[in-house]
Amino acid sequence: MEERDSLRTVLYGWARFGLFWLINIFATIIGRTAILGIAGTFLPRLALYDNPETLSLISWIIPVWLLIWLFWDDAKRHTAYGLYNPVAVAIIVILTAAVYYAPVFILEYMTDKKVVAVVKNLYFTSFWLSKFNDDPQIYALVGAVIQALLCIVSYLIAHRFYLKKFADEDYE
Numbered sequence: 001m002e003e004r005d006s007l008r009t010v011l012y013g014w015a016r017f018g019l020f021w022l023i024n025i026f027a028t029i030i031g032r033t034a035i036l037g038i039a040g041t042f043l044p045r046l047a048l049y050d051n052p053e054t055l056s057l058i059s060w061i062i063p064v065w066l067l068i069w070l071f072w073d074d075a076k077r078h079t080a081y082g083l084y085n086p087v088a089v090a091i092i093v094i095l096t097a098a099v100y101y102a103p104v105f106i107l108e109y110m111t112d113k114k115v116v117a118v119v120k121n122l123y124f125t126s127f128w129l130s131k132f133n134d135d136p137q138i139y140a141l142v143g144a145v146i147q148a149l150l151c152i153v154s155y156l157i158a159h160r161f162y163l164k165k166f167a168d169e170d171y172e
Contacts, residue, residue: 009085013092019070020096027062028125035062056127063125064147068154075158079166084159090152097148104140 035058071089078084103119110116126143133139 008083009088012088013095016070016074016089016092017096017099020067020100023066023070024063024100024125027066028059030062053128053131056125060125060128060143060147064150067147067151071151071155072158075155076162079159079162086152086156086159089155093148093151097144101140101144104137107136 039058071093074089075084107116107119110119126139126146129139129142130136133142
């Protein structure tokens, strides 16, 4: 029985790892194209094309929202089927955020400033935090930590919510 639970945890981890990357890629594309095109067309006073921090914030909010929903749904299913394991979920989220953050160290070795700017703007959707600290290692880490914490908190809150909901349904 122990091996089956371990295999399930590993498979869950790989699935969430893949979904994390797909959601980030999808959100960056949507944030930079669809939302920028729509908002930039109808709200030209925002000057989104000239403000990479605002564009980055939009590109950061989309994956955070999708990931919060994903982990909320996971908690609901885990609570319903008795598979609740916050430690495994937290480890998976933290490892995923760490792997996402790791390429920031490559930026030090890039010589082309245009390539560095593109990587900062596209890869690290937390570029909006550069208004507070211009060091990419700091703002990428803060963005990854905030994203990971929001995922873990949404999982824990959803578990409590559905645990209470399922408990109330049993007594009715």
